[in-house]
Amino acid sequence: MSETHAQTVAYVRDTMLPEQPPPASQAGVVRWLRENLFSGPLNTVLTLAGVATIYWLVGHYYGWFARSVWNAGSLAECRQIIAATWGEGLSGACWAVIRDRWHQYLFGFYPPALYWRPVLVFVLLFVALAPVLFSAFPRRMLLFSAIYPVLAIWLLWGGSLWPEVMIVLGVVLGYLALRLLEPRLPGFAIFGAIGVALAFWAWGAGPLADALRALVPVSLTPAASDRFGGFLLAITLGVGGIVMSLPLGIMLALGRQSDMFLVKALSVCFIEFIRGVPLITLLFVASLLLNYFLPPGTQFDIILRVMILVTLFAAAYIAEVVRGGLAALPRGQYEAADSLGLDYWKAQRLIILPQALKISIPGIVSTFIGMFKDTTLVVFVGLFDPLKGISDFVRADFAWKGIYWEPYIFVGVIFFLLNFGMSRYSMYLENRLKRDHR
Template identity: 70%
Template sequence: MSETGTQTVRFVRDTMLPEAAPPASQSGAVKWLRENLFSGWLNTILTILGALVLFQILRGLVPWFAHSVWNAQTLGECRQIIAETWGEGARGACLAVVRDRWTQWTFGFYPAHLYWRPVLALVLLFAALAPILFSAVPRRLMAFSALFPFVGYWLLWGGTIWTPVVALAGFVVGYAVWRGMAKRNALAAVLLAVAAALVWWLFLAGPVERALAGVAPLALESVRSSSFGGFVLALTIGVSAISLSLPLGIMLALGRQSDMFLIKTLSVCFIEFIRGVPLITLLFTASLLLNYFLPPGTNFDIILRVIIMVTLFAAAYIAEVIRGGLAALPRGQYEAADALGLDYFQAQRLIVLPQALKISIPGIVSTFIGLFKDTTLVVFVGLLDPLKGITDAVRASTDWKGIYWEPYIFVGFIFFLFCFGMSRYSMYLERRLKRDHR
């Protein structure tokens, strides 16, 4: 409004002012650069130093990859192609080794005419993981997820089909005993179920398997564990150890939090002992010392021994991660479970563990990623992992003798894809469960 003499004239605008663009320094890329890279003198110096380091790295890597060769049979032929194409003294990546030996990195020394079996096992693995990892997949497919370990074992190792069948029957026997005793005493039901399964596996499984094999000899060609290698070996050990270590870690975490002195003491001793011993020591124990404690003539598969040790190692670390999640829960959650009249197992299944596991997702996935990368340590017990065992075999061949960086870059890239995928899935799971509720 404006004043004229002693009178006041009121003015109301009847049209909107056109929308003005924000200042250039407060929008778009300029704003992002100011806030993230040049927000202060220290940040500016670090940005410039980082850019210089990145420039030096790319100045060597870009021409090296730009001069790469994918079609060659030997290292000498590869270097000859680089010299003829880009001149004498030019350097380039001889990625033809990947094209020439990718089956060896993937399957190790698995028989070539049986490659379809690990490929089929991998496809079925993704199908089995789908209902576990993604809520949109029908839950009824979980039955296949439970059967996959036995199907996968039969596909990879072969032999009679009755070996995985009688192994599965042990779980069926244990479950039947648990269902029959669960309403009377939950703890006694669990102990009796475990005892029944062990009796089946130790004393009854062998005779039943031989009898069934005599009646119906259904079998695939057997493959020795020494033929395993490359990423087939890494995935077999990694997936098995990840799948087994999570439930075992949960039990150890609950045992460490238990009020029962014996269970708590055993859990604490196991966790602290495993966490205090390097994984390589446990692998040597599985490879060398374990045979001294077995009956003469016992054939205990080396890959199975490694899986057991890696599982125990990972379970101890997962137990501590989950214990942190349990400790982070407010005491009121436990009191609420008591107020609802829930027993211990119901309270853990319905209230405590779901919240503790959501809190522990980052730590659990980090342990899984470290576990998958640690599968490369099996080279020290005579198994051909992709990073050292297979790569050394490739570099020792006369065709590729002298090659260095390309095999390690290829194997590292494949490991990065698997580990990055696990990391992204954990972020997706955190968003879906809305951990922070903000």
């Protein structure tokens, strides 16, 4: 090319000019401001409105936060301290209520000498979750995850160890029955296994537990359900509900995708019914109606009743999430499983569910976040949730009468941190589990 121009171009520059700095309006902070905040009339107006909002919020609330009192015995004392320190007529935050009552917000009315038990359960929760969430941990630890729920029940409620052992034993017996029956009755073994477990719990567990209790009494100081409250109650209901609702939700999702008309119809009816009514009506069912549906004279724990209904509620939502995951799998995966000659349960366990559940993780986590937020509704059936139950209780004390903002902010911040953390974690998990490199 250059030869062709050698005759036509009279002059060719052979040295580059030194680079000029960009104009002041196109560099550094000014450029960033122009591009991001003042790129046009509309954006300028928006920016100014945003700045005005922030200025208004900070101007209104900064002083209140700045005049915080941490050491006081009552709201009146707080106000005195604020008046003495910053002058009459100013308002300030009285965080002393949190300092005074934090244990009730966290543990409700749980005996203070036993606080180590819920704390231990909370720490062990992460030990149990680790092998489920991270494949780097040894597979052996899954065994601990499996017995963790029972261990947690024992640590939280105390009492004899043997009833909890009976729960595990029932599951083990059911599993053994499944393994024994599977080769003989393909497709039906699951009914047999459930039957064996139920029969054991109905007739075998009680006497056996009594006998063992007499023989080897292992027990912790009992803590009754009415002692539960605050975040202990919210987390117990939330985690318990999700752990029990996951298997149920998966079964419902499979039922809804099933070719069998009756199974499908029952699953659809259940899911649509539960999703169609507000949680609060289900909580009323737990507190008022469940006694009608059980044999006369049955009395059982309100937390357990609420947890059963919360589980059914969450299961319907999880079923819909998992159904989305199942539907998102390409048809070829089902056909490949069939062509390998896998039966229904093997195909589900080895091929379909691992992929479908992976797709469903964000949905499952957001269901869990929703459920954790909804646990505050248990206040309407007389339990002490951290938000209203405990706050009302604190306000019933004359010393803290009329304190609103500090408890709400405290509880709100804890809920925010837990839920925000979970949603960020699920985003991370989603990215990590992505197998396609797009």
